[in-house]
Amino acid sequence: MNTLAPANPRIAADETETWWRQAVVYQVYPRSFADADGDGIGDLPGLISRADHLAELGIDAVWLSPFYPSELADGGYDVADYRDVDPRLGTLEDFDALVDALHARGIRVIVDIVPNHSSDQHVWFQEALAAGRGSAARERYIFREGKGPDGAEPPTDWESVFGGPAWHRVADGQWYFHNFAPEQPDFNWDHPEVREDFLRTLRFWSDRGVDGFRVDVAHMLTKDLSEPLPTRAELEVLPFDGHHPLIDRDDVQEIYAEWRAVFNEYDPPRTAVAEAWVDAARVPRYANPQSLGQAFNFQLLQADFDAGEFRRVVTHNLELAAASGSSSTWVLSNHDVVRHATRYGLPPLGEEHRGRGAEKHGSAWLRRGADEAELDRIGGLRRATAATLFMLGLPGSAYLYQGEELGLHEVGDIPAADRQDPTFFRTQGDEIGRDGCRVPLPWSAEGSSYGFGDGQAHLPQPAWFAEVAADRQAEDEDSTLALYRRALRLRRELQDAEDLTWIDTGRDDVLRVARPGGWEIVTVFGSEPYDLGDAGRIVLATVAPDGRRAAGESTVWLVAD
Incomplete structure (x- = not known):
């Protein structure tokens, strides 16, 4: 251990x-x-x-x-x-x-x-390039023969995540697969x-x-x-x-x-x-x-x-x-x-x-x-x-x-x-x-x-x-x-259990969440202020409330008195 x-x-x-x-x-x-x-x-x-x-x-x-x-x-x-x-x-x-x-x-x-992939400078990939077709070293990656009479076409027409072909040809004519850049050959995870x-x-x-x-x-x-x-x-x-x-x-x-x-x-x-x-x-x-x-x-x-x-x-x-x-x-x-x-x-x-x-x-x-x-x-x-x-x-x-x-x-x-x-x-x-x-x-x-x-x-x-x-x-x-x-200081003090309860706000653009211990989070997504009511003490706000009215496009944290 x-x-x-x-x-x-x-x-x-x-x-x-x-x-x-x-x-x-x-x-x-x-x-x-x-x-x-x-x-x-x-x-x-x-x-x-x-x-x-x-x-x-x-x-x-x-x-x-x-x-x-x-x-x-x-x-x-x-x-x-x-x-x-x-x-x-x-x-x-x-x-x-x-x-x-x-x-x-x-x-x-x-x-x-x-x-998923290594660098093409990884010692294994460099070994695979040097070892050639059919070698054990190439089995750690995904090498395939190309299509066409001289193998000059890639094994498939797939595209990489970064754009361009997902296959790259090496000097001896084989192709290797790379989901991302050509410098990132994919490993063979069956190996x-x-x-x-x-x-x-x-x-x-x-x-x-x-x-x-x-x-x-x-x-x-x-x-x-x-x-x-x-x-x-x-x-x-x-x-x-x-x-x-x-x-x-x-x-x-x-x-x-x-x-x-x-x-x-x-x-x-x-x-x-x-x-x-x-x-x-x-x-x-x-x-x-x-x-x-x-x-x-x-x-x-x-x-x-x-x-x-x-x-x-x-x-x-x-x-x-x-x-x-x-x-x-x-x-x-x-x-x-x-x-x-x-x-x-x-x-x-x-x-x-x-x-x-x-x-x-x-x-x-x-x-x-x-x-x-x-x-x-x-x-x-x-x-x-x-x-x-x-x-x-x-x-x-x-x-x-x-x-x-x-x-x-x-x-x-x-x-x-x-x-x-x-x-x-x-x-x-x-x-x-x-x-x-x-x-x-x-x-x-x-x-x-x-x-x-x-x-x-x-x-x-x-x-x-x-x-x-x-x-x-x-x-x-x-x-x-x-x-x-x-x-983050308040979160450490307040965060406890993993429960959450939604509180009805009467507005489609306002979310109000109750957390254990009397902690509430109120976020106003719209531009109009929102009345917080009398419950809870304001301990944090992204925009200063006007009294008990949370500002538009703001979040307020409340803690029970």
């Missing part, structure tokens, strides 16, 4: 096996968080230097996006070595120091694991060496004190590529019922049962959360205690700032959590989508907007040229903070994305020459990509990179970063940062 004694009384005092059920988890995109050595890329020592910011914020855990050796074909999600640190970001000793620093502040550590190596990786990081794992594209590992392979048109109409050739196959749960056995070797057991873009009815398969234990709920991220949508999403996902025996997760922004302060500040896009989901709303704005005249920055941030405080009042775990505590908007005007996201290049700019939410953070109003580091940041920062820098907000009691700090 492997154990890690908690270094901080706050951790020791928790119900250690279930700490994750109600945790506030803060996502760090390491290359854009803080740069200690001045090379323009965020690193682990930089993150350590900002550990006090995280502690003062009041989070329970940090989710660390990939920090492994990588050629950055996909922002670090092309992993060359799963058991090391990218030298540009630090060393294994730096990682250990980071874990110690966060644990000492009562903050747990969750790391990203990327099991026992692949399965065993990932078990070794899980133990490697768990032994170094990691408390849990976020599993990238957890629904895509297993595949059925037996002949005949469907065409792209046939593939697109196949049901996602557990037998699709590429997505959300039932047999992926065999892998996660093995992972769960490893997690349970530790005391307390290591946690995991699945990034699984699957039909909602199938989410409990990933979130149950025999599998990964928790799964992301992305429906709130996809919803408009609308009371009816929010209530439907919350009700449905609490039902799913109950069905799995897990707790729900709530998220409004992450490293893959336009920041919610910007999404909520844009005009409606009509049927296109409603059909594609709100997370595409900001992307459409960016594709049209990011016209600042269309963006209501003040209104977007007002709605974003209201949505965040509503989310933080819900039972379950809440995920925050770095910089949202500063009220950051999407950076929309990045020149094409400075962009890094493969989506932008593989779609010839039709999909603008995710660089706008990955711009390095502004820690100070002064300096060449607003306190991110001593040199220029790896993505250009806008001049308006000076206005929202962390050092300015830390001195302002009315800042977004101050609001987040107060909310």
Whole structure:
């Protein structure tokens, strides 16, 4: 049995096996968080230097996006070595120091694991290229002969998630499959060496004190590529019922049962959360205690700032959590989508907007040229903070994305020459990509990179970063940062059981939720004020109420007297 004694009384005092059920988890995109050595890329020592910011914020855990050796074909999600640190970001000793620093502040550590694909620089893939056709080394990946008399056509006409063909030809004429970029060849999860190596990786990081794992594209590992392979048109109409050739196959749960056995070797057991873009009815398969234990709920991220949508999403996902025996997760922004302060500040896009989901709303704005005249920055941030405080009042775990505590908007005007996201290049700019939410953070109003580091940041920062820098907000009691700090402190005091009761408000644009212990959350989605009545003491509000009248587009927390 492997154990890690908690270094901080706050951790020791928790119900250690279930700490994750109600945790506030803060996502760090390491290359854009803080740069200690001045090379323009965020690193682990930089993150350590900002550990006090995280502690003062009041989070329970940090989710660390990939920090492994990588050629950055996909922002670090092309992993060359799963058991090391990218030298540009630090060393294994730096990682250990980071874990110690966060644990000492009562903050747990969750790391990203990327099991669907490796980098094409991974030693196994380089071995496969050198070994040639029919070799054992190629069996760890998905190699196929091409079509046509000379094999010059790909095995299928499938497209990758990032655009362009899903097959890439190597020098000897064979093709390999990549669901994402060509630099990200998919593993063959039928191969026992692949399965065993990932078990070794899980133990490697768990032994170094990691408390849990976020599993990238957890629904895509297993595949059925037996002949005949469907065409792209046939593939697109196949049901996602557990037998699709590429997505959300039932047999992926065999892998996660093995992972769960490893997690349970530790005391307390290591946690995991699945990034699984699957039909909602199938989410409990990933979130149950025999599998990964928790799964992301992305429906709130996809919803408009609308009371009816929010209530439907919350009700449905609490039902799913109950069905799995897990707790729900709530998220409004992450490293893959336009920041919610910007999404909520844009005009409606009509049927296109409603059909594609709100997370595409900001992307459409960016594709049209990011016209600042269309963006209501003040209104977007007002709605974003209201949505965040509503989310933080819900039972379950809440995920925050770095910089949202500063009220950051999407950076929309990045020149094409400075962009890094493969989506932008593989779609010839039709999909603008995710660089706008990955711009390095502004820690100070002064300096060449607003306190991110001593040199220029790896993505250009806008001049308006000076206005929202962390050092300015830390001195302002009315800042977004101050609001987040107060909310997380109160949440820790108030959050208890996982029950929720809806209270009738008499208005379609107002949601009112009662939580155990006399705690209530009221969110006004419309523009008209709402009478709170006489019950409860106002302890927090995103916009100051007028007496007992909550302002439009605001959230108020009440506690029974």
